[in-house]
Amino acid sequence: MKTILVTGGAGFIGSNFVKIMLEKHPNYKIINIDSLTYAGNLESLKHIDRNYSNYEFIKTDIRDRSKIEEIFINYDITSVINFAAESHVDRSIEDPEIFLTTNVIGTQVLLDVAKRHWKLNPKDKYCREYKNGVKFLQVSTDEVYGALGKTGMFVETMPLMPNSPYSASKASADMIVRAFNETFGIPVNITRCSNNYGPYQFPEKLIPLMINNCLQDKPLPVYGDGLQVRDWLHVFDHCHAIDTVLHKGVDGEVYNIGGNNEKANIDIVKLIIKTLNKSSTIIKYVKDRPGHDRRYAINNSKITTQLGWEPSYTFEHGIKETIQWYLDNTEWIENIISGDYASYYDKMYS
Numbered sequence: 001m002k003t004i005l006v007t008g009g010a011g012f013i014g015s016n017f018v019k020i021m022l023e024k025h026p027n028y029k030i031i032n033i034d035s036l037t038y039a040g041n042l043e044s045l046k047h048i049d050r051n052y053s054n055y056e057f058i059k060t061d062i063r064d065r066s067k068i069e070e071i072f073i074n075y076d077i078t079s080v081i082n083f084a085a086e087s088h089v090d091r092s093i094e095d096p097e098i099f100l101t102t103n104v105i106g107t108q109v110l111l112d113v114a115k116r117h118w119k120l121n122p123k124d125k126y127c128r129e130y131k132n133g134v135k136f137l138q139v140s141t142d143e144v145y146g147a148l149g150k151t152g153m154f155v156e157t158m159p160l161m162p163n164s165p166y167s168a169s170k171a172s173a174d175m176i177v178r179a180f181n182e183t184f185g186i187p188v189n190i191t192r193c194s195n196n197y198g199p200y201q202f203p204e205k206l207i208p209l210m211i212n213n214c215l216q217d218k219p220l221p222v223y224g225d226g227l228q229v230r231d232w233l234h235v236f237d238h239c240h241a242i243d244t245v246l247h248k249g250v251d252g253e254v255y256n257i258g259g260n261n262e263k264a265n266i267d268i269v270k271l272i273i274k275t276l277n278k279s280s281t282i283i284k285y286v287k288d289r290p291g292h293d294r295r296y297a298i299n300n301s302k303i304t305t306q307l308g309w310e311p312s313y314t315f316e317h318g319i320k321e322t323i324q325w326y327l328d329n330t331e332w333i334e335n336i337i338s339g340d341y342a343s344y345y346d347k348m349y350s
Contacts, residue, residue, distance in 0.1 A: 001054075002133070003029040004246075005077045007062050007110065008084030010034035012201045013139070015044035017081065017239040022052050024243065029054045031075050034084070035061040041336050044200040062106035065113065072117045079246060080114055080136045082107060085170065088204055089143075092166035093290060103169035104176065111136060111180045118186065128185030137246055138177040138190045142231070142256065143167035145192075147293035154192070155299045156254040163291045174254075181252045189249040191242055193257040194298045197318065198235035199325040203333060207319070210269050211326045212333055214276045224288030226266030229295040233259035234313035234322075244309040255307070258298025261315035268319070275323050 004021065008014040009032035018032050030052075034040040036059055048055055060067040062084045071077065084106060086092065086099045118134045121127040145154045146161030160175075162168040174190050181188040195206075203212045213220050241257045249255060266283075273280055303309050326333065 001027060001029055002078045003031065003075050004079045004081060005071065005075070006030060006032045007080065007082050008034055008040065009057075010036060010040035010042055010044060011083060011087075012039070012044075012198075012205075013196055013235055013238060014083035015200055016198065016235045017083065017242060018045065018055070019048065020236070020239045021243065022048070022055055026054065029075070030056075031071065031077065032057045033060050033062070033071065035059065037086075039087070039202045039204075041202075043332055043335050061102075062110055063101060065109050068109055068113045072113055077114070077117070078131070078134050080110055081139065081242065081246065082110060082137065083139050085139075085173075087141075087166065089164045089166045090204070090289060092164055092169070096165035096169075099165050099169040100172075103166075104172045107138065107173040108176050111177065111186065115180065115184055115186050130185065130187060134187055135246060135249075136177065136180075136186060136188045137242065137249070138174060138188065139242065140174050140190055140192045141167065141170050142192050142194050142258070142296050142298050143293065144171040144174060145296075148295045148297055150295070153297040153299040154256060156192075156256055156302055163293055178252075187251045189245050189251075190254045191245055191257055192254065192298075193238050193241075194231035194233045194259055194296060196233050196235045196238055198322055199329070200332070201235070203337065206265060207268065207272070207322065208326060208333075210272045211276070211323055212337075214272060214278050214282070215326070215330065217278075217282070219284035220269055220273070220282050221284050221286045222266060222269055223286060223292060226264065226269065226285070227294075228265050228292060229262055229297070230265070231258045231297050232261040232263055232268075232315050232318075233257065233311065234318040237311040237313050240312075241303060241309045244303070244307050248307045250306075255303040256298045256300050257303060257309075258300040259311045259313065259315070260300070261318075262297055263315060271319060272323065275320065 118130045120129045160171040162171045197207045
C-alpha cells in the first residue's frame with residue numbers, strides 16, 4: 001500500500017485533492033497534515049474521517065521537524081505532496097517573514113526528513129539510491145515566472161523572476177527542491193499551476209470574495225483598472241493533473257498546469273454580477289497593490305503531450321458550477337469567516 005503524506009490538506013486545493021485521491025485510489029493510505037491557520041479548515045473535510053478508514057488527519061506544522069520525523073517513522077511514508085504554503089500575495093506584502101519560514105524552511109524540513117527515511121543507506125552521505133516508488137512532489141505556482149506582456153506564455157524553461165514576497169518564497173522553495181534532486185538524488189517533481197477556482201476556496205481570493213460580497217450586497221473591491229489577466233484552472237482539473245504527475249512524472253521534471261482560460265479580472269467580476277442579478281454599481285475600484293503582475297498565461301503542452309493530462313473544464317461551465325456551490329453552501333462561508341478575517345478585510349479594502 002502506498003502511503004501518501006499530503007501537507008496543507010485542509011486548505012482549498014489540498015482538501016479537494018485529498019477527497020479526489022480517496023475516491024480514485026481506495027488502496028492508498030492518505031495522511032493529511034495541516035497547521036490549521038486561517039485558510040485551513042476542517043469544515044472542508046467533513047465526513048471524511050468516518051467514511052474512509054485509510055485516511056488520517058494530524059494537526060502539525062511542516063516546520064516542526066520532530067513531528068515530521070515521527071510521522072515518517074509511524075506511517076512509512078512513500079510520497080509527499082507539498083501543498084502547505086502561505087499563498088495570498090496581499091498578505092505577503094503585509095508580512096513577508098511568515099511566507100519565508102513556512103514556504104522555504106518548511107519545504108526544506110520535509111525534504112530533509114524524506115531524504116533520510118527514503119535512502120537505501122541512510123548512513124552513507126553520498127548514497128543516491130532510494131526506496132522504489134518514492135517521490136517528493138512540490139506544488140508551486142506560475143507566479144514564480146514573474147509577469148508577461150500582452151503576448152507569450154510561461155514555459156517550464158523560463159527563468160524565475162518573482163515579483164512579490166509570496167512568489168519569491170515559492171521560487172525559493174522550488175530551488176531547494178531542485179537542489180535536493182541534483183545534490184542528493186531524491187526523486188522529485190515540481191508542478192506550477194495557474195490561478196485555481198472552485199469549491200471550498202477561502203474568500204480572500206478573487207472569485208469567492210466577489211461571490212460572497214455579492215450575496216451580502218457589499219462593494220466589490222477591484223484592484224486598479226481590473227484588467228489584470230490570469231489563466232484560470234478548475235481545482236478538480238488541477239488535482240487530477242497532480243495525480244498524473246505523481247504516477248507518470250519523469251524524475252526531476254517541472255510541469256506547468258494551466259486551464260487554457262485567460263480572463264481579465266474585471267470580466268470575471270462582471271460575469272459574477274450578471275449571474276447573481278446584481279448591479280455593476282457595486283464595483284469599487286481600489287488602489288492597485290504594489291508589484292501587481294499584469295498578465296499570466298501558461299503553456300501546458302508538456303504535461304498534455306508527455307503525460308496525457310488535459311483540462312476538462314471550460315471556464316464558462318466551471319464558473320457557473322462554482323457560483324452555484326457557494327449559493328448552496330452559505331453556511332460553510334459563514335463558519336470560516338472569523339473576526340480575524342473581517343479585520344483583515346477592512347484593513348485591505350477600506
